Amino acid sequence: MPQGLRECFAYYGAIPANPRWSWSARTPDGSAVVVTLWEDRLFRQGDQLIYDDVAIDTKVWSPRLGNKERLENLQWARDHNSGRFRVIIRIAKDLKQQPRNARPENYVQPNLWMTLTYLDEATGEFRAAGPVSDWDSTELEVPNTIQVGHKAQRLPAAVLRRVEPRMIEEAIDSFMAGMAHSFGQPTDYDLLLPSGERLPPKAIFGIALATVIGRPARPSDFTAGWGEPCFDIIERAGYPIVPKEEELHPSHYDDERAATEGSQKLVGHLQKERARGLAPMKKQWFVKQHGYLFCERCEVIPSQSLGLFGDACIEVHHRTVAVGKMSGPTRTRLADLQCLCANCHRIVHREML
Known part of the structure; x- marks a missing residue:
């Protein structure tokens, strides 16, 4: 029967930090994590129930206290309970x-x-799956099945939002390599690459979506437009959507813009150089995300101890490969x-030697 939260x-047997804003809780002995799930974000796929909370109004709920607590509890479930957690169903x-x-x-x-299948530790977005056979339909019906047969209509938004930004990257590579698809040329909007080249956004999203739906x-599986998952996820991947007649402008590239590093330039001898403007751009983006600059390794906040000009002590490092070791652009x-x-x-540079 329906109950209060x-x-x-x-x-x-779980105790939330605050029943007014908690979205999750943990039992005192840590043996079980309990998470609230929105009913409309659950769907059935074969014999599995899928919950998908990725790329759905993230900016609205990510900063909230309930998300911070839920992220900690999901991490606990992942690290101590094989990713398994109990469920409370909520209806918007x-x-x-x-916010809802x-x-x-x-x-x-x-x-x-x-069982947790994906967790973004930066935003708190996650996906999970569980057996349909364990669903108690006494009070609530089993969530709808995703139809992927010949007569399927548009796929639910929850399915479309399972496309991740990295899949957009892979889809662009596949498209550029000549991968076949059933999408026509765009009539109103283009996906804009950093090179200035324009690609059909619906085709790119469709190629990425194939990875999700198998x-x-x-x-006919989805629509492309503002407010739709197609455009939202493409832009989350760092690619602007622009009207076909619009001229290119540098401002199209926001905090996820791309640049080219490691190009060879003759300055007395060949050397590697960093892309101009990338470091200050990173710092601006970092401040936008966190409110101030700090070291991501030791967590020191120079402006607190050194004053107004302390931020000058923060430098930008390529976390995956040193610029000097890059081969070409x-x-x-x-x-x-x-x-x-x-x-x-x-220290990091020494460790990379």
């Missing part, structure tokens, strides 16, 4: 309202254990860069 947590009053408000009635699932995607994203204090930067 406090009662649902108590059913599993209005699916279009952001839940109805007062909540539902436990006595037999269901979900078959070639069709134009290499596309770098801000996510590939790391803010380090001068001391840690030198």
Whole structure:
């Protein structure tokens, strides 16, 4: 029967930090993590229930206290309970309202254990799966099945949002290599590459979507447009969507813009150089994300101890490969860069030798 959120947590013996804003809880002995799941983000795929909370209004809920606590609890489940957690089902009053408000009635699932399949430790986004056979349909019907047969209509948004930014990157590579697809040329918008080249956004998303649904995607599977997962996820991958008639402009590339590092230049001798503007761009993005600059290795905050000009001690390091070791032009994203204090930067370089 439907219960209040406090009662649902108590059913599993879990204690939330604050029943007013907690989205998860843990039992005192740590043997079980309990997570609230939105009913509309659950769907059935074969004999599995899938929960997908990736790329869905992340900016709205990611900063909230409930997400911080849930991330800690999901990490605990992953590290101590093989990723398994118990479930409380919540129903949104209005699916279009952001941030969401839940109805007062909540539902436990006595037999269901979900298993974490993906966790973004930066944002708290996650996916999980569990057996359909363990769903208690006494109060709630089993979530809808995804139809991927010949007569399938548009796929649910929860399925489309399983496309990850890295899949967009892979889809672009496949498209450029001549991969066949069933999508036509765009009529209104283009995906803009850093080189200025324009690609069909729906085709790129469709190629990426095929990885998720296990078959070639069709134009009828989804729509492309503003507010739709297609455009949202492409832009999350760092590629602007621009009107076909719009002229190129550098401002199209925001915090996920790409640059080219490691190009050879003759300055008395051949040497490697960093892409101009990439370091300050990374710092600006970092401040936008965290509010201030600090070292990602030792967590020192120079501006606190050194005053106004302390930020000058923070340097930008390529976290995967030193620029000097790059072979030819290499596309770098801000996510590939790391803010380090001068001391840690030198230590890291020594470690890379």
